[in-house]
Amino acid sequence: MPVPDIRIRSINHRPVSQDGRYVLYWMTAFRRTGWNFALQRAVEKARALERPLVILEALRCDYPYASDRLHRFILDGMAANARALVDLPATYLPYVETAPGAGRGLLATLAREACLVVTDDFPAFFLPRMLDMAGRQLAIDLEAVDGNGLLPMRAADHAYPTAYAFRRFLQKTLPAHLMTTPLAKPLQHAQLPEPVALPKHLTAKWPDATSMLLEGGPELARLPIDHQVQPCPLPGGETAAHERLDTFLAQRLEHYTEQRNDPDLNMTSGLSPYLHFGHISSHEIFAAIADREEWGPNRLSHRTNGKRTGWWGLSAEAEAFLDQLVTWRELGFNMCCFEPQRYADYASLPEWARKTLGEHSRDPRPTCYTLEEFRDASTHDPLWNAAQRQLRREGVIHNYLRMLWAKKILEWTPTPQEALAVMIELNDRYALDGRDPNSYSGIFWCLGRYDRAWGPTRPIFGSVRYMSSGNTAKKLRLKGYLEKYS
16 A cells, blocks of 8 residues: 555655656654655655665754764664665665764755655654755755654644544544554565665765764764763664563553553653654554554444543553553644644743733742753752653653653743743753654643643642642652652
C-alpha cells in the first residue's frame, strides 16, 4: 500500500528532474530505518523512477540548545542507522558539523544530481522554517511526509481546544486511517538499483561522521556546542527504543493504570525521548500493543462520545496508555500544525486562562526565584528540587511530577509570562523530549490550555488548576525518589 496522499505535501511545487542520478531522502525528524512513511515514500519514488536512493542524515552544531546531551542522543541514533543500513540498497551519509555553517551547501549540492528530495514533516521547533528555506533554494521538488502519528495531521482542518473535542474527532476519523501503516522494513526487498558512490569532492568537503564519534568517542568534546549539559545515561537510537518498548510491554503495561503516577514504581513507558527524536514511531508502538492483545479493528466501538475508555476495545491499561500516546500526543501536533506561529506563545492560552492569570498577576508571591535558582534546584521545596535534579541528570522528569514542577514555577515567578519563559527554557535545554509538540502541550496545560476553570479561586492561580507538593506527597510514593534525587 503506498504512502497516503494526505501525508504528503510539496514544500516548493517544483518539478521532478527526470535527469537526476538518484532520489534523496533528507532525514531530519524521523531518524529511523523502519516504520517510517518518509523513507517509504523515498523508496517508492526511487522505484518508480528506477533510480538509486541516497539518505542524508545531518546534524548541525548551531541549533537552539545544542549540547552534549542532545547531540549524544542523536549520534546514538545515527550509529544505529549506520548499522541497520549495511547491505541495504541505499547510500547513507551521516554528516556532523564541526563548525557553525560547515554544513551549508551540502543539501543543495546533493540535490543538484537528485530527481527530487523527500524529507520529514515535523511541525515544531526550527524544522518548519528550515524546510521552507530549503524549498525556496532547491530547483527540484521537495516533498515533506507526515509520519508523526496514527492520524495524519491534515485530516483535521483546525486546532482543537480540548482533549475531549479532539478525542471525539479521533474516534470519528481515525478508523479510516488506522490500518494504513508504514512498512516495518521499507528497504528490505525494495528492488532498487545499486547504491551510488557520492562524488569525491563532496565527501571531501562533507565527510561521513567517524565511527568513533558515532559510537561515543572523545570527538564530541571538540564540537562547538554546550558542554555544560552532559549526556544522559539513557542511550538513543532505534535499537534502544525497541528495548524500551519491550520492557514496557513485558513489565509495566499491566500495572499502568494503577501505578503510573507513583515515581518510586517507575511504571511509565519512558518512550517520549525516542518518539521526539524519531527513533520509534507511534505506529510501531500501537502495532506491538495490538499484537500483544490480539486486537483487530472489529473491536473498535462505534460510539464517538469522546470518552477516554471503551473505544479501542483493549484492556483498561492499554486504553489508558493509548490515550496518552494518541489523544494527548497528537493533540499537541494538531496545535503546532494549525497554529504554527502561536503554539509556544502566552497569547495562545484560552481567554479564560489569560483573564484569570491576569487578574492575579499582581498577587503577592510568597517566594520568587531566579532562572538560575530554578536551574540549580535551589528552592525551599525538596520535592521540586528532586524533580529538577532528575531533569538535569537524566533529561526526563517523572510524568506526574512534571505537572507539579511547572505549577510551582508559576507560583514562584513574578508573572505568568515569566513563568512560561522559565518552563520553556529549562524544558527545552535539559529535557530529551523538549522542543516537541507534546512537551509544549504539557507546559501550556499547566497554565490552562486544554483544561477548564477550577474552583475555588486561589491567589496567583486564579481559576487555573492548582497543585501542591504537600498533597502530591500524600498521594504518591516518593521516599525512594526523594532519596535518589536528594
